Amino acid sequence: MTAPTNTAAQHVADGETGLRVWRSALTLSIEQQHLCLDVQELHRLVMRGFRAPHTVTATRTPRPAGILFAARRSTPLRDPGTRRLSAGAPEKILVQSPQQPHWSHLLSAGALTAATTIPVRQHYNTGDIIEGRTFANPVAHDRRTGRNLSRRTAQECGEWLRGKLHQQGLDISPQRITMGEGQSVTGMHGDDPVKIILREMFMTGIVTDSDKFHALLAGGFGRAKAYGCGLLLTRPVE
Structure with missing residues (x-):
């Protein structure tokens, strides 16, 4: 897998392939927070950092390549009937992008109360051991029905995660995966309802292909990237 030239996986000053991105807290x-319980509204808020400040649209904004984000949410709510969790309101967002965003107009408008953006560089070699954290939407395509079905058990979700990351240069064992309970987030895309099951996942793995792994860090993985899934945050294990 070769990273597109317009993503953050590119050659750094020392000639090695690595990750160069901007991250905004x-x-x-x-x-x-209340408005962004609707994941479509959350998507729109993030995209406003990458377009002209006075641009207004009632439709879904196309997500430019390489923009990923994850939300830290308030305490989830459990439905007393189904016992399923609904995700709480997003309180803070971490946004990763190949280009520097601009949040001043959202601060002035009162949509944000704080915004900090810094450049980030990372480089991993094949054979490095890393710890990772992500929010993901584990789904599998059912060829019989043509539908995407959520993976529900911890074993199913772990197998899904291992398969996705193995294709992109990271090998993890089942014993090194932990995850939170699935939480549903909802919204409206035009007249169509949106429902996604989020899981926070933690893993330890070994980099098997540094080029693929840097592309994974730059481009994310899985479905629902526009709604806060697929951003993989990592640190090396000494």
Whole structure:
């Protein structure tokens, strides 16, 4: 897998392939947290950092290549009937992008109460051991029905994660995966309802192909990237 030239996986100053991105830590206002319970509204908020400040659209904004984000949410709520969890409101967002975003207009408008952006560089060699964390939407395509079905058990989700990351240069064993309970997030895409099951996942693995792995870090993985899934945050294990 070769990283596109317009992503953050590119040659760094020392001639090695690595990750070069901008990461923004955003704090949402209380009003904006409530609005962004709708994941489509959350998507729109993030995209506003990458377009002209006065641009207004009621439709879904196309997600430019390489923009990923993850939300830290308030306490989830459990349905007393089904016992399933609904995700809480997004309080803070971490946004990763190949280009520098601009959040001043969202701060001025009161949608954000704080925003910090810094450049980040990472480089891994084949054979390095890493710890990783992600929010993902584990689904599998059912050829009989043509539908994408959520993976529900911890074993199913772990197998899904291993398969996805193995294709992109990271090998993890089942014993080195832990995850939280699935939480549903919802919204409206035009007249169509959106429902995604989020799982926070933690893993330890070994880099098997550094080029593929850097492309994975730059481009994310899995489905629902536009709704806060697929950003993999890592650190080396000494």
